[in-house]
Amino acid sequence: MFPRPKYSIYMCQVKRPPNFPKPSCVRAGREDLLPYLQEQIMQKNLFQAVSVIPTGCLNRCQFGPVMIIEPGSYMYVDLTKEKIDEIIENHILNDEPIKEYLIPEEFWAEPLNPKDLLQG
Numbered sequence: 001m002f003p004r005p006k007y008s009i010y011m012c013q014v015k016r017p018p019n020f021p022k023p024s025c026v027r028a029g030r031e032d033l034l035p036y037l038q039e040q041i042m043q044k045n046l047f048q049a050v051s052v053i054p055t056g057c058l059n060r061c062q063f064g065p066v067m068i069i070e071p072g073s074y075m076y077v078d079l080t081k082e083k084i085d086e087i088i089e090n091h092i093l094n095d096e097p098i099k100e101y102l103i104p105e106e107f108w109a110e111p112l113n114p115k116d117l118l119q120g
């Protein structure tokens with residue numbers, strides 16, 4: 001039986017052309033963060049406990065590169081290889097999110113209930 005992963009990591013892979021109105025998550029000098037994350041998960045033998053999923057836009061472009069770790073909807077911002085290493089060590093291996101790497105709360109408020117958005 002194949003186990004269900006404990007964590008899912010969603011990493012934005014949007015790369016926009018120069019002078020586009022919104023910035024890219026895949027920024028110059030940081031194009032290799034997704035392969036780096038995948039490599040670290042494999043090297044540490046965590047691939048059965050952690051799913052790494054490339055995504056489209058996560059709508060926090062100004063904070064890129066970004067990724068979300070579920071469960072808990074933890075959005076990590078301004079990613080680097082060093083931050084990824086610390087996130088794996090602290091959040092994934094020790095269940096301790098790194099608050100200083102998370103998006104500021106005013107940009108990541110409580111989730112909306114879809115039913116509240118329905119107009120009667």
